[in-house]
Amino acid sequence: MTDSDKPTRNPITQKAEVRRQAAAARQAAFEAPDRGARVAAACHAVTEAVRAAGLTQAVLSGYMPMRSEVDPLPAMAAHRGPVCVPVVQGKGQPLAFRRWTHDAAMVAGAFGATVPAAGDWLRPRVLIVPLLAFDAQGYRLGYGGGFYDRTLGGLRADGAVLAIGLAFAAQARAEVPVEATDQPLDAIATEDGLRWFT
Numbered sequence: 007m008t009d010s011d012k013p014t015r016n017p018i019t020q021k022a023e024v025r026r027q028a029a030a031a032r033q034a035a036f037e038a039p040d041r042g043a044r045v046a047a048a049c050h051a052v053t054e055a056v057r058a059a060g061l062t063q064a065v066l067s068g069y070m071p072m073r074s075e076v077d078p079l080p081a082m083a084a085h086r087g088p089v090c091v092p093v094v095q096g097k098g099q100p101l102a103f104r105r106w107t108h109d110a111a112m113v114a115g116a117f118g119a120t121v122p123a124a125g126d127w128l129r130p131r132v133l134i135v136p137l138l139a140f141d142a143q144g145y146r147l148g149y150g151g152g153f154y155d156r157t158l159g160g161l162r163a164d165g166a167v168l169a170i171g172l173a174f175a176a177q178a179r180a181e182v183p184v185e186a187t188d189q190p191l192d193a194i195a196t197e198d199g200l201r202w203f204t
């Protein structure tokens with residue numbers, strides 16, 4: 007390895023570059039025609055995963071979309087069990103999850119997210135996970151807070167959870183840089199359908 011290779015072999019340095027490329031690829035997918043149909047198909051794949059896992063009545067976490075994320079609302083609305091969304095408690099902390107309903111009062115939370123103004127704190131059994139990029143092994147890249155890694159690590163240490171990434175197909179990459187703390191997805195839902203990782 008030459009000295010000039012070293013910085014790019016550091017996964018944290020690589021992630022910053024992949025994040026820039028992935029944000030542009032997702033934005034292009036978001037702006038392309040037929041977004042509505044692609045979002046509907048991706049959300050349908052989430053619902054299919056929940057049904058296949060026998061978790062139709064379980065607590066499901068969605069999210070309030072930001073930037074060019076796939077809007078998970080159709081999957082949240084279709085769910086028969088309780089639905090919650092993530093709330094940032096602080097830097098370096100796992101996410102908390104607050105009950106969400108269609109008519110819940112929402113307020114601006116930390117890191118640009120919209121969160122419920124009130125409501126019960128729930129432990130999700132199924133999580134719809136937002137992302138910038140995902141790879142063939144089920145690893146994902148988010149905005150760099152490490153929030154989902156900490157959260158999934160904590161939840162998995164405590165019991166089973168099903169983590170379903172929701173993305174446009176254009177967000178796929180052969181590989182994303184991986185650190186020891188990265189928590190892989192169990193499945194990915196896109197407009198091309200559902201894919202389980204083994």
Ligand SMILES: Nc1nc2c(c(=O)[nH]1)N(C=O)[C@@H](CNc1ccc(C(=O)N[C@@H](CCC(=O)O)C(=O)O)cc1)CN2
Nearest residue numbers: 069070071072092094117119136148149150151153154
């Ligand atoms: N819709 C949605 N809600 C979510 C998440 C998410 O990814 N999507 N989160 C998932 O964690 C949490 C919010 N996490 C966030 C973490 C960082 C940034 C952010 O703006 N980061 C800067 C880079 C900061 C840096 O490099 O230090 C950026 O992207 O410009 C935004 C949200 C909770 N709610």
Ligand SMILES: Nc1ncnc2c1ncn2[C@@H]1O[C@H](COP(=O)(O)OP(=O)(O)OP(=O)(O)O)[C@@H](O)[C@H]1O
Nearest residue numbers: 021146147148149150151152153154155156159187
């Ligand atoms: N469980 C953990 N314990 C301690 N540090 C962690 C943990 N998970 C992640 N981190 C740290 O947080 C940093 C950011 O994580 P990473 O780049 O994976 O975020 P991300 O997956 O893009 O963001 P997010 O999960 O919020 O969408 C990592 O460099 C890592 O050092």
